[in-house]
Amino acid sequence: MLWNRTRTLGMSLLAAGLLAGCAGEDGGVQSQKLSTITGRGKLICGVEGKLPGFSFVGPDGKYLGLDVDVCKAVAAAVLGDPAKVEYRDLNSSERFAALASGEVDLLSRNTTMTLSRDAAGGNGLSFAPTTFYDGQGVLVPVASGIKDLKGLAGKPICVESGTTTELNLADRMREQNIPYTPLKFQTSDQTFAAYLGDRCVAVTSDRSQLAGKRTSFPNPDAHTLLPVVMSKEPLSPATVNGDPAWADAVRWIVFGLMQAEESGITQANVDAKLAEAKANTNQADLRRFLGVEGDFGKQLGLPPDFVVKAVKAAGNYGEIFDRNVGPASALKLDRGLNRQWKDGGLIYSPPFR
């Protein structure tokens, strides 16, 4: 009897000790996340995982895509090795909880930047620069003959739950007074499986996602994107609000990729450019950007040559775009809004100084 009680007591103490060990990460250091990542020796990156062009597993079992390349660039800049990334597939409902709980360090998962997701009183995220300017579209079978939203009246539409897509759909249909039935699924795979199973006459999502998913359909040409663009979807990587130093590091790594394209620095010529910067003391901009001069890396808690490492790992923004979703990919998306600002697009890096 007494022994039993003592044992119970011992177990309670043990449990209390274990729980105490897990709790209370208030943090006092400048960036706890950065030191966690360097201590761990790898970056944990939350991705979609099943979206051709953005993040998916290629035939050789390796992750590929625009979102994945952002993870690689960050890992290279922080840890010096683009391979030191652990990818976590997250569905749209899991992603914010995974980020908030610290399960992933960085969310690079075609996530739309919105006020409520950014606000401290909302989801409390911290967004990095937009890596893909997108808009919501609708995919329908060519055979259905549907040309616009009105053609969807009274019909079921497949949509992924917990997305801005779901809300935009509700808003647009309400504006035009079109009755419809939303069929919501938890993952994009289920959503597209239901669409391909003819349960819905249309599926709605970001236009890039629709284009990406269509490439994996049994018969891609039998489906067409409606011309309507239902919303603005600036897809951006995100970190949690609580660690501004880490958010800054991610932000400027992404800007680094964009600035590299503007400065004509590519994966192939980055070493030559670095040598050029080292040789010419009068090229101050280039020297600062590539970390030959100044202490930009140090200010961010990163190595001085973080831009060189990021570009070497993934290429500049333009190369990342072309390789994954642009002309060199199956998606063949136009650069559109994602051109450099000099070419009339929205990709614009603030100065590195």
Place this chain on the structure above:
Amino acid sequence: MVPVNPSDPSPPPLPAPKPPWWRDRRVVPWVVQAVVGLLVLLLIAFLLGNLVRNLTAAGLLLSWRWLQQPAGFDISESVLPFNAQLPYWRALAAGLVNTIRAVVVGLVGATLLGTLVGMASFSHNGLLRRLARVYVEVVRNIPLLLQLVFWYFVVFLTLPNGVAAIQLPGVVLAKSGLYIAGLGEGLRWMGPTLVNGVWQAPVRLSVEFGALLTGLIVYSGAFIAEVVRGGIAAVPKGQWEAASSLGLSWFATLRRIVLPQSLRVIVPGLNTQYISLAKNSSLAVAVGYTDLYSVAETTLNQTGRAVEVILVLLAAYLTLDLLISALMNGLNHLVQIRER
């Protein structure tokens, strides 16, 4: 003469030496319980304090104002009227009603199926008996999520659509759902009709609901069949023999003699299965049925109020399960042997 004290003829017996308190059987259990109780309270206080501290740090202290804000999303099938302008609490209520609808119909269906299969395992017909075994063993050893996905994507989504749908008088089964004739607008009898390529009927059950229901009934039915089989097996063999010597048929024996006696073994087991079914209904989100969990998930994503939404979910499922449990305990009380 020595005065005799009648009340004290001999020296009083020595009182047993009082043991020190740490060896006292009456004291030690109290002390241990108090210490353990205190530690548990401290642990709870610590965890709650931690939650509040971290939430305050993140500026996310519990707040319920979001419940009044417009939800902004639509729900495809709802018993309660709902549209996107209504507040979140209405959306959650619509989800809860959808969950209850699936659970109640599921309970009835699973009980009927389970009882029939449980009875079948005592049949004289060898084929029926073996079929019942095969059903139970196959179904209860495959995860429910897998079964739901199977029913939805493999069975229901391969149904024909539009004009090719399966049409019986008053009933149409299409890929979009089951349409049943009933009283329509103006209390006129209306059969299912095809309008603009979409079936319309007064009574409509979506395939999502159908897939969830089929999955829940088939899955829970297998477990209930085992509970029923156990209950029947617990009735002494003599009861069967006595009944058959009275000339009662197999079915009459089962219905009038054996099943009523087996109820007191079956009901407590059923309680567990019913509660499982209610909880399992939250897998509806896998097949696109908008239940409480699905609505809560969208709400959580839009509002970022994770702790509050999870609290609502916990409270709702806990209430539902306690309610089922209370009903089943009442039923259990009724079927117990009453000693006279």
